[in-house]
Amino acid sequence: MAKPNSTNLGGMIWAYAVLAVFAFISVYPITRIITVSLRPGDRLLSTSLDFIPDGATLDNYRVLLFETPFLRWLFNSLLVSVVVTITGVALASTAGYALSRYKFRGRNSMLGGLLITQMFPATMLLLPLYVVLINLRLLDSYLGLVVIYSATALPFCVWQMKGYYDTIPPALEEAARIDGCTPWQAFYRVIFPLAAPALVITALFSFMTAWNEYVVANVVLQDTAMFTLPLGLKMFQNDMSTQWGLYAAGALLVSIPVVGLFLILSRYLISGLTLGAVKG
Amino acid sequence: MLEGKTTTAGLKVQQRTAAQSKTREARQRTLFLWGLLGPTVLIVLAVVAYPFVYNVVLSLSNMNIYHIRDWEVIGLQQYASVLTEPAVWVVFFKTVVWTLVNIVFHVGLGVWLAVILNKAFIVGKPAWRVLLILPWALPQYITALTWRGMFNYEYGAINLIGGVFGMDSIAWLTSPFEAFVAVILTNIWLGFPFMMVVALGGLQSIPGELYEAADVDGASEWTKFWKITAPLLRPVMIPAITLGIVWTFNNINVVWLVSNGGEPNDQTHILVSYVYEAAFSMYRFGWAAALSMVIFGILFLFTQVFLKKTNATEAAY
């Protein structure tokens, strides 16, 4: 039996009020994007706070889908993001496992090194990376992007996977080894499936890294047919006048897949996000 | 040199001599380890190591608008120039404020909301959670530009809503202080869900009996939070906070997009955006490289001290 008297009514109202206020704050900016995307003409600016604007129209969506290469960009972004996700999961799950289960010389510096990669201002990597990509003839190719995005997402993902493996008792694979499994089988058949919640987070994080990235893509991709969504959306922003309606409609459509993923995966988020700290 | 944890398997092989089996086992383990770690190490090194070395060389060079092709190594002059530039220190101070305020609010709001969400009586937890996670889920460049629109003096939702409650319009983006506040508000909004989710995960592992025992002793909510929740959340939060600090310190997106590249009067910069401006607007590549090395040094020292002070290395490594 729950204990209804453990919290009083005031406390409950207060708790709900706090949640409601923050939920409102979280959602409100998104409603503004929706409103702008429905506005006729190119008018971002209006003194109206109405959710549905005067003369609301889906015209921006029609133009976006049928008169711009939006769908092409969507495909490109999906392709890059999915490859990065798979690479991220494959590499982070194995590297995290090694770092969690084995003690070897250089292990601590490797973990520290991964954290250190996050400390360097990413903007300064642009120039040398650009030179490297030119020399490797990787401009205007997704391979360069995939490698860079994977490397960006990996440090966090490895830490995160390692943290989760730490919570799984080593006795499990010891038992598997006694039953005759190779180390790889013990990992792949026994531990890997148990780490599903953390794998989901790793996948989500890798996907988001690739799906939302703009700065590097802007340097690497020069052919409009190869653009990813963020680059495509940026095209609607001119020097001095922005096609805000198209931009907002695009922004909304770009957000839907990530938000959708979050919705589906949100229960894993809680159990899977362990930055190497929860010890059983 | 490897000492595997899983030694039990070795015991099974009794036929061969102990020495033989040991070397074989060790070799296999090395191979297995490299199989697991190799690709990650390679890919991270490929993307980070070379540019890093390149940057170290640049930071010792005179590469600028005059010497963009024929630059040469000139020593530590750029570092001297960075460290004696008063504007750098001002920006550094702002970066520290920016990072501190953001992290305090990210963690404070995140933990607070997580504790509320974790209460037994809350109905519809998944729905609340989803709503509160939205700021994290949306692409940053989109939300940053949306917030910029919302801070507009004449048409921005914030002044319009304020107007409904009879508040005066604030020139958010044109006054240095207000613009900085606007940038921080935006980033607080973006960052609290991550900490909330981490905290929620941590709360799940705190056994309910502890609270029941405290209830028996008649402890207040406040006491329970500080005596039970806070200490037990600590090991979960420290690595997240460390990463959060590093990420926030180096987060150029929000600052750049909301303030439109540092407006007004380049007063809304943090160190990374300052680096970007120096390198790509003024072509002071050598100088910018030196500054980025300084940033790296600051963060490196900080995390070492922070992790040591909080004894988090134990938990983190």
Add this chain to the structure above:
Amino acid sequence: MRRLWLLLCAITLTACGPEDTRTQLRIWHQKTGAERDFFNERIADYNAAHPDLNVEALYRETEELRRLFVVGSVGGQGPDLIFGPADNVGVLALTETIKPLDEVLPDSILARFTDEGVVRWQDEPWLLADQIGNHLVLVHNKALLPEPPATMDEYVEMLQASTVDEDGDGRPDTYGLTWNYREPFFFIPFLTGFGGWVMDEDGNPTLDNEATVQAIRFVLDLRDRYRVIPGESDYEVSETLFKEGRAASIINGPWAWAGYGESGVDYGIAPLPRVTETGQWSAPMIAAKGYSVNANVPDDKLPIVRDLLLYLTGTEVQRAMAEELATIPTLRTVRDSDAVANNPELQASLAAAEKGRAMPIAPQMRQVWDGMRGPYQLVMNGAVTPEEGARLMQENVEKLIADTFL
């Protein structure tokens, strides 16, 4: 899962290597709106007429275009041609990322262009323009402000008459004038009207003087004393106000005019009025916009690039631009043709451009903009006095120049 990964890798790799035997030519440009549509059509025409070529045009923002071009060209890459305003030339020539045009075109061809049409720096030609423009003019909504003013005093009276607060909430519903008063580029006409200018012959800033102070004070007066412009106004706000018919006039350049017609405003174009005290025109900066050749274009590719360059700046294209886009041509033959004479909007634009003053080509121009912007915004939000603002502008620009050209 591994099989899936391999499959996706295969897709990724093949997606980036479609065999195309045509010679690839790349242009980066910053043309917007109607001009961009026009440009893309011409490129398509050119591709259709040259089956062995594939010309690809990519739009980038002005700043970003310059940034990425310099980085790319230094790395030995980048597009073959870039299109941008003349004030890029100083930086690009200094960094040796573009070729001098006399290595590409014979003098006889350069001579076909007007003097402003071939942008020179340090005695060498670097940019071949397809238009003279970028000049700010007074655009007025004929329904709200039927006749353009001749002097500033007259203008201020008109503005006061056309600023209306219908609902009496203290916030005008229609403003007399609006413009992007966050960007120093839009401040130049006021500066010149009061007799000032941004730099001397040697590229040293000349901002800390009475002309700057008076110009700033005048802009502040428009807002705080006469209350005829919005309390805060950037480019987007101005555009919205004018397009919605909530501003009687706007200061803006050729790139924006077509948009006003599209949103149903019956507009007229006029030079910005003379400042009454000084008797000088409020002269906008005028600058050529055109093409430069990447320094990395190899000799064997140069003839193809030259042909494309001559097509894009040629008679046919410039004539069509004058007719459809009302841009001021740079080819002498087109300038003197009836395509110009018979286009009233182009005539109005020319009249305004004649009052203008050429933008300096010196690479320091970039530091002038960056250094002016901050103090200008500080003055406009009341943080510093006009005198202080003028001094800060000078100091800032000097510091930026010293930092950059160390």
